[in-house]
Amino acid sequence: MTYKFALMTQAQAEMIAFSWHYDGEYAFYNMEADKDDLAEFLDTEQRGQSVFAITNDGELVGFVSVHQTDADTIDLGLGMKPGLTGNGTGRAFVTSILDFIESTFDPNRITLSVATFNARAIRVYEACGFDKWLRFNKTRTGVRSTSSH
Template sequence: MTHQFAVLTQPQAETIAYMWHYEGEYAFYDMEADQDDMAEFLDAEQREQSVFAITSDEESVGFVSIVQTDAERVDIGLGMKPDLTGNGSGRTFVTSILDFVKATYSSHRITLSVAAFNVRAIRVYETCGFKQTGSFQ
């Protein structure tokens, strides 16, 4: 599966914020679950050029937020379309994001945060080479 990346548009942001809903405990990731996060996500000025829509065959499959924290490090936040989660496509999705980040940014280190309960995402991240370096509440 080939993924394309483009700066997230306002209509795409609104679709993600209002239409993407996850099942069970994963509802934690619904944009509506945190009004401050949702407001930031919906604000085009705050998103600037740092949030990218991820598409495949012109269909939206996810997004990634990329923040260059210093010359050596980029921090990413990502979301996969809810109906695509849990079906074994996570590794390909994350690998395409890592390839995009490496090709677009000069950082040598990529970091991310994940909720401790999200064992399936942690498994994917570890398969893609991430290692846990800390935890916070």
């Protein structure tokens, strides 16, 4: 698969926010589950230059948000289209995101957070070089040194 990254449009943000719905415990990731996150995601100014749509053959398949937390660290958030999750493409998807982040922002470290119940995502992140670093409330944060990629 060839993934392409471009700044997210308002139409793409609205599609993700209102039509991407995850089942069962994964509903935790539905944009509508947190009104503050939803408002931020839908606000063009707050998205700014930090949220990218990911497409494959013109189809919107995911997104990644990028936040520089200090001079050396990028913290990212990501989402994959619900119908594509759990089918074995996660590692290629995450690897493409990491390649994009490294080539665009050149960080020394990449961090992310994931809900502790999301074992399949944790397996993917660990396979992509993330280490378990810190546990807080209901999430686990991973840290990845870009030199290991």
